[in-house]
Amino acid sequence: QVQLVESGGGLVQAGGSLRLSCAASGRTASSYAMGWFRQAPGKEREFVAAINWSGGNTGYSDSLKGRFTISRDNAKNTVYLQMNSLKPEDTAVYYCAAAAAPRIRTREYEYGYWGQGTQVTVSS
Numbered sequence: 657q658v659q660l661v662e663s664g665g666g667l668v669q670a671g672g673s674l675r676l677s678c679a680a681s682g683r684t685a686s687s688y689a690m691g692w693f694r695q696a697p698g699k700e701r702e703f704v705a706a707i708n709w710s711g712g713n714t715g716y717s718d719s720l721k722g723r724f725t726i727s728r729d730n731a732k733n734t735v736y737l738q739m740n741s742l743k744p745e746d747t748a749v750y751y752c753a754a755a756a757a758p759r760i761r762t763r764e765y766e767y768g769y770w771g772q773g774t775q776v777t778v779s780s
Contacts, residue, residue, distance in 0.1 A: 658682035658769040660752045665774030668742055672778075676737040678752030678771060686730040689755040691767060692737045694748035694776075701751070705737060706760040715760045742778045749773040 664676040678690065691706035705726035706715045714726050725738040735752060753767035761767060 658685050658688060658754045660754060660769055660771035662750065662752045662771045662774040665750060665776045667777045667779065670743055670778055670780050672742050673738070673740045674742065674776060676739070676750055676752075676774060676776075678735040678737075680733045680735070680752075680754060684756075685733050685754065687758065688769075689757050689759060689761050690726075690728060690735040691753045691755065691761060692726060692735075693751045693753060693764060694746075695751070695773075696745075696748040699748075701764060703762050703764070704750070706762055707735065708760045709758040713760055715762055739776070742776075744778045744780045747776060747778050749775050 659681045661679045687709050689708050692704040693701050694704050695701040703717050707726045711728045723741045728735045751773045752771040754769040755761040755767045
């Protein structure tokens with residue numbers, strides 16, 4: 657069993673940056689692939705970024721590549737999402753997810769554990 661708690665969301669102006677954190681608890685959390693997804697109002701949840709168990713392999717949504725960076729610190733059981741050059745269309749609830757697999761996963765159904773989400777609002 658893995659529990660995930662996101663933090664770091666908030667209100668930021670367009671062009672600004674935020675770093676989201678996802679603290680994972682559970683004996684095997686460091687061996688799980690991790691991902692970030694987001695859901696904007698009135699839209700379906702979409703993939704943002706993923707990272708494998710060691711942090712050596714990452715994947716991104718094509719539309720976000722270059723602005724967002726995912727990383728992890730297994731000593732702290734924490735995954736991060738650094739978001740730069742934020743735009744109003746990045747406004748969404750951001751969810752952290754864990755998959756019981758070592759390699760990265762990009763599809764929502766591949767993740768068995770989810771956090772409650774953290775709101776990110778980008779003002780124009």
